[in-house]
Amino acid sequence: MSAARIPLAIPNVGSGEARNLQKCVDDNWVSSVGPFVSEFEERVGDLSGTPRGVAMGAGTLALHMSLHCLGVGADDLVILPSFTFIASANSIAHAGARPWFIDIDPGSWSLDPAAVRAALEAHTQRRGEDLIHKPSGKRVAALMPVYTLGTPADMDAFGAIAKEYGLPIVADAAAAIGVDFRGRPIGEMADLTCYSFNGNKTITCGGGGMVVGRDPELLQKIKHISTTARVQPNYDHDAIGYNYRMTNLQAAVGCAQLDRLEDFIAVKRRIRTRYDEAITEIPGISAFPLPEDRGSTCWFSGFLVDDPALPRPPEICAELAKQNIEARIFWKPVHLQAPYMDCPCEDQSTAEALWDRIVTLPCSTMLTASDQDRVINAVRAIISGK
Numbered sequence: 001m002s003a004a005r006i007p008l009a010i011p012n013v014g015s016g017e018a019r020n021l022q023k024c025v026d027d028n029w030v031s032s033v034g035p036f037v038s039e040f041e042e043r044v045g046d047l048s049g050t051p052r053g054v055a056m057g058a059g060t061l062a063l064h065m066s067l068h069c070l071g072v073g074a075d076d077l078v079i080l081p082s083f084t085f086i087a088s089a090n091s092i093a094h095a096g097a098r099p100w101f102i103d104i105d106p107g108s109w110s111l112d113p114a115a116v117r118a119a120l121e122a123h124t125q126r127r128g129e130d131l132i133h134k135p136s137g138k139r140v141a142a143l144m145p146v147y148t149l150g151t152p153a154d155m156d157a158f159g160a161i162a163k164e165y166g167l168p169i170v171a172d173a174a175a176a177i178g179v180d181f182r183g184r185p186i187g188e189m190a191d192l193t194c195y196s197f198n199g200n201k202t203i204t205c206g207g208g209g210m211v212v213g214r215d216p217e218l219l220q221k222i223k224h225i226s227t228t229a230r231v232q233p234n235y236d237h238d239a240i241g242y243n244y245r246m247t248n249l250q251a252a253v254g255c256a257q258l259d260r261l262e263d264f265i266a267v268k269r270r271i272r273t274r275y276d277e278a279i280t281e282i283p284g285i286s287a288f289p290l291p292e293d294r295g296s297t298c299w300f301s302g303f304l305v306d307d308p309a310l311p312r313p314p315e316i317c318a319e320l321a322k323q324n325i326e327a328r329i330f331w332k333p334v335h336l337q338a339p340y341m342d343c344p345c346e347d348q349s350t351a352e353a354l355w356d357r358i359v360t361l362p363c364s365t366m367l368t369a370s371d372q373d374r375v376i377n378a379v380r381a382i383i384s385g386k
């Protein structure tokens, strides 16, 4: 009999989630308004250091609403790292704009502030209030750093750039809920910060997202536009609205998950530390970066294949699959994806040298120590060819 399957990253739901869902059924609050939605918005706003949150049906929708309500639209560019999940770029396209791809910092795998500054200096000029990207004639409308692996980008540097160039920051913090940046909660670091509660994120609602931010008026606008722009109590609508709401069922799961967030992050960090210790002992591979000056949810664990003589990540994943261990390659940069090949793009040497050397390893919060040993031993055997 083969050993039990070890999945890559699966949700951890239990009796607390079941209890909250039962309450929704008992009280008949199952749709897009309900006490769990308000509770979830308040609690996520609080832990982010912001006045409130606005719940959405998905992280992608949270990003789209953020850009839309900041006035990002047609003929605009949004600065984005190419090394991200494609949803970040899709949210920009949904707003009618295009991404302008800038490389990542190898020490955090997040948008590189020095590269952003250099690109802004070389390729933009002021025209009245607007910052114009000279090669395309488009307006540069926002910065979108991505908190890769649940680790914030260098938000002190981006805060300075944003101020100097008059650009709002919409942070894609999909899996970074609950972390701090140099001792401050991450919601303080950007105009708007967006989370995802998809099944593989730090906490899940089944699916869902949230926007948090510093400006209560902007958050109120986001709430209004994302809920059909209805002026109560009748069917009056003062703008083109969207139906991007989260349901009370999703929020019920989210509230129960929030109770466990600290534990989840502690477990993810323990898993990550254990892998990193083992990986640094194996010649030819290295650990993912983990900057010491900021928090991280340690969303994913895994390793980089440094030695070109070793098997490539797809072969390593196939070998692990034979032993019932689910490992995966990671994001292919967005400038290499069909819908975004024609976007303005700066040098991507870090992203290009990185992405196809990554293997992600099982890191669910239910992963046991003996399962993790099995993964580590299997990796060691494959890499050392035994």
Ligand SMILES: *Cc1c(COP(=O)(O)O)cnc(C)c1O
Residues within 6 Å of the ligand: 058, 059, 060, 061, 084, 085, 087, 088, 146, 172, 174, 175, 195, 196, 197, 198, 207, 208, 209
């Ligand atoms: C998951 C993810 C998203 C999208 O979130 P959804 O809830 O799946 O729409 C956006 N950006 C990043 C970096 C993600 O990991």
